[in-house]
Amino acid sequence: MKKFFQNIKSSLATKIKKTPNNMMAIGTVGRPVFTPRNYEQLADEGYQRNVIVYRCISLIARGLASVPWLLYQQTHKGEVELERHPLLDLLNCPSPRQAGSSFMECLVSHLHLSGNAYLLAVQNESGDVCELHSLRPDRMTIIPDCNGHVQAYEYTVGGKKRTYVVDEESGQSQILHIKLFHPLHDWYGLSPIEAAACSIDQHNAVSAHNLALMQNGGRPSGAFIIKPSSHSMPLTDTQRDQLREDLHRLYEGTKNAGRILMMEGDFAWQDMGLSPKDLDFIAGKSVSAREICQAFGVPPILAGIPGDATFANYREARFHLWEDTILPLLDYLVAEFNLWLTPFFGANLRLGYDHDGIPALSPKREAAWAKICASDFLTINEKRQAVGYSPIEGGDRFALKIQ
Secondary structure (H helix, E strand, C coil): CHHHHHHHHHHHHHHHHHCCCCCCCCCCCCCCECCCCCHHHHHHHHHHCCHHHHHHHHHHHHHHHCCCEEEEEEECCEEEEECCCHHHHHHHCCECCECHHHHHHHHHHHHHHHCEEEEEEEECCCCCEEEEEEECHHHEEEEECCCCCEEEEEEEECCEEEEEECCCCCCCCCEEEEECCCCCCCCCCCCHHHHCHHHHHHHHHHHHHHHHHHHCCCCCCEEEEECCCCCCCCCCHHHHHHHHHHHHHHHCCHHHCCCCCCCCCCEEEEECCCCHHHHCHHHHHHHHHHHHHHHHCCCHHHHCCCCCCCHHHHHHHHHHHHHHHHHHHHHHHHHHHHHHCHHHHCCCEEEEECHHHCHHHHHHHHHHHHHHHHCCCCEHHHHHHHCCCCCCCCCCCECCCCC
């Protein structure tokens, strides 16, 4: 056995030595690699038909879209915040038909529905970026080269295709591809809906079953049993059809709920399924909803799931939504924008966002300000710098404590 494992180890070592260090996933030049899932089905069943998924994506997208942008420029005196700049104007109004908040909400929603988001930078005759557009992920196809790098993006609308080439040296393109991590695919991201697919299906199935049960007057499925006797004859096919039609017309549906069933002969009713109480639908639906929230990183209380719905818990849940989900995603988007969009407007520029403009983080901000104010080892200007204010004349001294 020991010799067997030694042979495997030596064989693997030989293969590793013979393999070049620059080997990557190999693809045929010019052949498109299509998305490995059905975007329309994910959007329909996961977003349009599931209130929990809709709520989770809306909370993340609209929350992130509400954060104000900031722009800094590196000078010989350090970084200086720019109050007016064409880049800020572009982000506040990416196109004549869309405002900045709507643009960011669309981008983040596409990212969570598909795991991918694509931005198109429209340039004028001078080469300046004048518009930004968020493209539908299901219409985009990635074309890799022989080394596994992205060679071009192909966008298809109404049977017409347009190709956006990626520069081989710089990697720059008119298209910015933002994706979530996917462990089994080189070019496409993994949507949270795919990770929560089983819980979403279960949640949708329970909702559909409850709706069908309500439409049936709250009665579970069953069967009429006709007891034979010496003086009765079996029902004919015509009689069975007539009986089934009468039951459907007179007793099914919410309008007929509560009607008294009148039958002639020796009949008995037998339930053919379990009741909602036996199936414990309420608890099962709540568990599925919580699992969906976990996939998106949203506290269940914010999605309206029953729990400890006190004011303190709700405030803590909002804080954790921003700290654990929205802010990391926002940092990721800012880094991608600084790598792709900012160089179009020149060097020494850096995008950021205003932490102080986020109401959910006010408890943390107030606690930090209280600690800074109470510190006796910081000068006045050092305290002002820590909370984002410019220095003042005579502020390079320690503040006097009033007894």
